[in-house]
Amino acid sequence: MRPLQKMFTLEEANALLPRINTLLRELIHKKEVYNSLHDHLFMNELLTCVESGFRPLEEEDLQNSLDTEAKSLEASMAALKAEIHKIRGIGCLIRNLDRGWVEFPAEIAGESVYLNWRRGEAAVCHYRRVTDAADERRLIPRF
Numbered sequence: 001m002r003p004l005q006k007m008f009t010l011e012e013a014n015a016l017l018p019r020i021n022t023l024l025r026e027l028i029h030k031k032e033v034y035n036s037l038h039d040h041l042f043m044n045e046l047l048t049c050v051e052s053g054f055r056p057l058e059e060e061d062l063q064n065s066l067d068t069e070a071k072s073l074e075a076s077m078a079a080l081k082a083e084i085h086k087i088r089g090i091g092c093l094i095r096n097l098d099r100g101w102v103e104f105p106a107e108i109a110g111e112s113v114y115l116n117w118r119r120g121e122a123a124v125c126h127y128r129r130v131t132d133a134a135d136e137r138r139l140i141p142r143f
Contacts, residue, residue: 007106008106010124012104013117013124014124016090016092024087024097024100030083031080034080041069091104101117101119104117113127113128113130114128126138126140
């Protein structure tokens, strides 16, 4: 871990969960929008290529439409990046967006760890050591 990285207590991490959950929901929505735009643009390019007999496009209107869709895709990517930066700005790490898996750098008994939370869980109850595999989760010991 980076030395100047924010370190969270369990209480701080749990207090952030409503905000993180909202940000994750928005991030997942923006990812879905991006994927939809990407798929739409890909299909339009493919159909255009087939319809034109694999020759360069001559129809200006069709090219303008593809350009507009490409710009929409770029704007969607920028929105997606902005949401990721919001979560990272808090000091959290997105370990797996599809699982809604977020980690908080922390210390347990003097050891650097990541407090681990998955979307849908009521509280942070797991951690993993920095040296553990990314998908390894351990219950947080109660002192």
